[in-house]
Amino acid sequence: MNPCSHEWFMCHIRHGYLVVEGCFECGGRLSFFSEEPVPPVDEYRQGRHFWNYMGSSQTVKFDLQCRRCGTTVSLEDVNGIMFSECHDRDCQVGALVTQQGPGSLVYVALCPDSTHAAGPCVSKEGIEALTQYFNQDLGALGRKVIVVPCKLCNSIDRCRGTVIADVGLTDIQ
């Protein structure tokens, strides 16, 4: 166990697109990060899935590094962060949201595969580092952020939340 009281900062910051695809066969959602100037919109088969482009928004990916010990935590498995307003008490995230007092908000770290069929969700190290990073400045204000992996969500595709991504920019007039 690392005894360091980490002081995290963002590193390896990459700007690009969060591309979301949906499978007509199973209803699953897949997302990936693209640094291409124009996000890809191809349809393709993958096993029993038939993935179709559903949309994209500008977003950012980053890793976290500790100023004190130099430890770097890869957040390659985080495709987005969603502010949750779920109130489904049968959902672990929803139950957590309803337990929070004023100034305490729950954010869900989104992994690439909402079905979690292809592999694990966001790593435990990533969740811990994100939680510590976002709370570094909030603690003094009496506020708190709780970051949880999306595998705790009953259905990320139907969850009530706001993904921190640049949607609606073209609506600005």
Added chain:
Amino acid sequence: MKISELAEKTGLKAINDYADREVEGVYISDMVSDIITSAKRNSVLVTLQTHKSLVAAANLVAAAMIVVVKGRQPSDDVVELATRTGIALFVSDLDTWAFARKLTQLGFE
């Protein structure tokens, strides 16, 4: 400078209840992906955006206040979230550049 002093000197209209605190810097952006990586704590965020994701991002960077320029009015759920997070929310009739000039005249760089 305190939020209340900045608001008074720049002619801002408060649209939620807030706890007064020090403002230490300025960040101007309409992109939440930019704000989350570049805005500093206790900043005033100046933006055209009124989407809820703006407040969700501002909370993560411990912003002190948000100023929505050009008279845009955030919806009730955005105001409610700003209040829950303790972020002061204001509207200015000025455009981004005109409001930024006011901030520089107050000594913000």
